[in-house]
Amino acid sequence: MIDVHRQAFKEEAYELLSELETSLLELEETPEDSDLIGRVFRAMHTIKGSGAMFGFDDIASFTHEVETVFDMVRNGKLSVTKPLINLTLAARDQIKSMLDASESGGGADLTATVQIIAGLRALAGAEAPAAVTHQETAKPAAASTRITYRIRFAPCRGILGCGSNPLNLLVELRELGVCNVIAQTAGVPELEELDPESCYVYWDVILTTDQGMNAIKDVFIFVEDDCELSIEAVAEHDGYNSDEGYKKLGEILLERGDITTEEMASVLAEQKRFGELAVQKGIVTENKVEAALVEQRHVQAVRQEKQTSDAGNSIRVPAERLDLLVNLVGELVTVQARLSQTAAGRADLELSAIAEEVERLTGELRDSALNIRMLPIGSTFSKFKRLVRDLSSELGKEIEMTTDGAETELDKTVIEKLNDPLVHLIRNSLDHGIELPEVRVAAGKPRHGTVHLAAVHSGDSVLITIRDDGAGIDKEAVRAKAIENGIITPQAELTEKELFNLIFAPGFSTAKKISSISGRGVGMDVVKRAIEALRGTIDITSVYGEGAKITVRIPLTLAIIESLLVRIGRDFFMLPLSLVDECVELTREDVARSNGRHLANVREHLVPYIPLRERFLIHGESPEIEQIVITEVNGSRIGFVVDQVIGEHQTVIKSLGRAYKNVEGISGATILGDGSVALILDVPQLVQSVEAEAA
Structure with a gap:
């Protein structure tokens, strides 16, 4: 325990x-x-x-x-x-x-x-006080006025099971000043009914201290949700004065709530009631006496209601249990697909109705299970503020970080895997992007540079942008470095987008000197691979002299995705639906007109395509009319030729075994309703490998 x-x-x-x-x-x-x-x-x-x-x-x-x-x-x-x-x-x-x-x-x-x-x-x-052990409590210098407080500390029955010891708190209270503690034991049951792990006692404490109300609250700060606590200032003084007098016993009991006005009246039956005497003397009206009693009961009722509503609003669950739940939901989705396929093949209206109901319930359960694993990305953003603060000091720059969309939610697993790529991107913005203060002033900019980090939902994905107001990216410097490294030829004509994408090439860096932050050419290619491993994309835009913006698109979850199911021969494949633009037909006449080049004319625009049957060495005759699934990768439209497009499919992602872990172009697998396996295509990696072979 x-x-x-x-x-x-x-x-x-x-x-x-x-x-x-x-x-x-x-x-x-x-x-x-x-x-x-x-x-x-x-x-x-x-x-x-x-x-x-x-x-x-x-x-x-x-x-x-x-x-x-x-x-x-x-x-x-x-x-x-x-x-x-x-x-x-x-x-x-x-x-x-x-x-x-x-x-x-x-x-x-x-x-x-x-x-x-x-x-x-x-x-x-x-x-500063002298060094003390952890058992002592720091005491600030004495204030000019001491105050006596009435404290009622009533722990919940199960406080001992939470690892808290109420007696330690009472010891800490005694260190604040003159203290009297009275244990109330009326709730302790007979021995045979007593649970040794339950707390049946509560305490009334009278404390005179110069430390103030906050010092008392701090004593109970880590058990405040596990107890009923009332703290009330009852007297203010430099010391008790014997001539001053104090409240009568009945008043104290009444204020504590230990007796009601009716019970007090029964004891004082031979006397006039306090309220009656006050009304007779014209001091207060009967309504005012009643209002005071209503106030007392109302406050107690509100406190009780709040404690009841606050209790149990959340529970702490190990992440492993959530992962197991999502895995089980994934298995259920697979079984549901099998049930729907079986029902579709039989003329049984009752079975079809059951299949539809199971499909609806499975969908709701899937969404609920995935939502449980969703976390606001703000927890990651807050870590980056510290990173910016420390690195800006190390670089001798004045940089502030602003954020937007911290409440945007992502799957816990995605957030964990996204942390390192974002760290790389922010470090590059600080080192390469934001200029030194004197350089910024000379360029007519404020001394303080700004890095803005934002997140926003976009369909089934999240867009994360990192924008800085620094020097921007020098396109000519990028081109010169790419030529120097042999990545492109001097005659190559590239668009601005293609030129900026060269930054993600392995070993590419335009830094003139190596620092502890960056400049070794290690990082941006790693970033791109990490983002693509999350089935995401990354894009750069920049205006030289004004700053740069990096946009990362990440799927909401890695567990279950919407895919497009296709067939080649007897084999089935999945393409992430978020990357698919459209599907068009490819006839043998279209292939003949392209003169051996893998290009398709789609509404007067040429779209390059990859014949997957050839790529994966799948034997057999292709159909008369094939299908091109056109996707968008890094801003370019690329087609994938398949035999047949079957339709949308809810895909539960299964990882591949060790023997198939590094197969090029395949990111995972899923089980279809009939029990067969469909491979999930890694679209960006397929495009990258084909481009590398062509180069």
Whole structure:
């Protein structure tokens, strides 16, 4: 059970570290934002408290140092500066290293830990407290006024099962000031009914402290969803005054909600009720007394309703379970196709009706299962902000990154595989695109360069654009480098699009010097291969002197796609429907008119085509009228000649075995309704291989 809780802590900590990085980068832009400061502090406090609870003592102790500094920031004793942000980002990376080390069984770099702590203490100066262990709580300097708070902490019955220990929280409360704790045990059942893993106790606490309301809330910050918590300031003073007096016992019980006005009235039956006395004296009306009681009950009801509605809104599910679910749905889609094909071959209306209903339900289940795996791409975008910040400093440039469409959703697997190609593209924009500040000023541009990252849905795909306002791409430099590398001849006439596509050739680079960022000619060809492996496309446009834009088109999911089913002889193939433009006929007369060249005249435009029967060495006689499936690859129209186009098909992608993994032009396979196998064509790779052979 402990290992389960430790794993849950690590998952939560990784999420908090991602949020922490985003908050710090936003805080650097708006250093006076108290909400962001609070978010950073709460993230640190949660990691510290949970880390100590589950045995990550090194993380808790280290995080406490950062939390202490941000407590000073929160209390206005320290300003948010670039050195503070730098150190806190370094601390965030160090905490991640500690978590990674706990996974591998190694240890994090202690030198980095010591250096970061020393830097934080130097920033805090004389205000910083001495080093403490993770069990201690940082206390800011005393405020001028002490306040007494009434706290009711009622943990949910299953809080112990979540790995939280309420007694640790009470110990932390005692460290804030003068504290009295009263345990309420009326809910503890008889021994034979008692569940040792359940919490039946709640606590009433009276605390006098100069730390403020936020310090109390921070104690309960990582169990706030697992308890009922009320904190109320009941007195403000520099110290109790014996002449001052305080509320009567009945008032306190009434305010706590431990008794109702009716119960209080029954005890004080021989006296006039408080409300009656107040009405008799003309102080308040009967309606006002009733309104006070309604307010009390209303607030309690609203709180209860919110707690009920907030509970269980989401659950954490391992990614492996989602992958298994999608795989099972894929199998179901295959079975459903078989059922539909069987029903179509029989004159049985009842079976056909059942097949149609199963098809409808399978489609809804497929969409739901795929939607579960969808994640907003904003989580990836936030990582790139840190990348831009760090690399711009390394390059001596002033660059800011803007984003749009962070809420656009993609399959979890696609997002993971998309991360590295996007990193390469952004690094190239920073290094090759954005100029140094003095160069930009001389060109009449602002000192700050901008890299804009955007995502938007487009049909069954997502368009991701990376646009910068830098120097753009010099077409003549690209042409000269391509000639130098032997990629094209000096006489070659290329369109602008074809010229820019040369940048994706292996080993191509126009950088005049090699840097730690780029310039070795390794990257852009890797990017293109990675994008094409995701069945995506990449396109470049640029205006020299004004900037460049790279557009990446990626399918929403890799698990199930819409395809066009075709046949050659007895073999079946699939082409991704997103790449298909149209289908036209190819007669033997058309072939004869082309004089041996693989060109088709489609509405007065010549379209080159690839005869797949010849390409795959499929024996047999081709039909009198063949079909050309015309696709668009890298902005060019390319046809694929097949015997017959059968129609659209919902394709569940199956990976090929080791023996067939590197077969050129094939990206996977699927199972048809009759149990036969259809191969999925890798259209961009087929076109690339044919072009390479022609060259």
